[in-house]
Amino acid sequence: MQELGEHYRPAGEPPESNVHRVVGRTDGVTLLRVTDADGRRVNSGEIRRCSSATLDEEFEPARNPDAGFNPVSAVGDVLTWLYWSVRKFL
Incomplete structure (x- = not known):
């Protein structure tokens, strides 16, 4: 049975x-559907219904496309946060 x-x-x-x-x-x-043909996350809203046998x-x-830690993305997020934090006070 699928969970x-x-x-x-x-x-x-x-x-x-x-x-x-x-x-x-x-x-x-x-x-x-949560990824496209290239493996990128999508918010397509595409739903498919089938039997368990099918x-x-x-x-x-x-593999869960949301699993794992991506250090490049994390560094980019921190740099973006720093930029907007400094800009807020200037």
């Missing part, structure tokens, strides 16, 4: 592309 919050991608596709998150389990499984046949487990 809410698990991630799946269509079978045979690259690991980061077209990742879907399980957002519902009533009368089958409801999936929300999910097991057509999809395979995927």
Whole structure:
């Protein structure tokens, strides 16, 4: 049984592309697409409904695109915060 919050991608596709998150389990499984074909996060609102059996046949487990720490992004966030903090007082 699939759990809410698990991630799946269509079978045979690259690991980061077209990742879907399980957002519902009533009368089958409801999936929300959270990445595009290039693996970038998207807010598409694209929902797909299928049975548990179809999910097991057509999809395979995927890595959570939100997992992990990205040091480059963290440094960029800190620099942005510093810039706006200084600008606020000038």
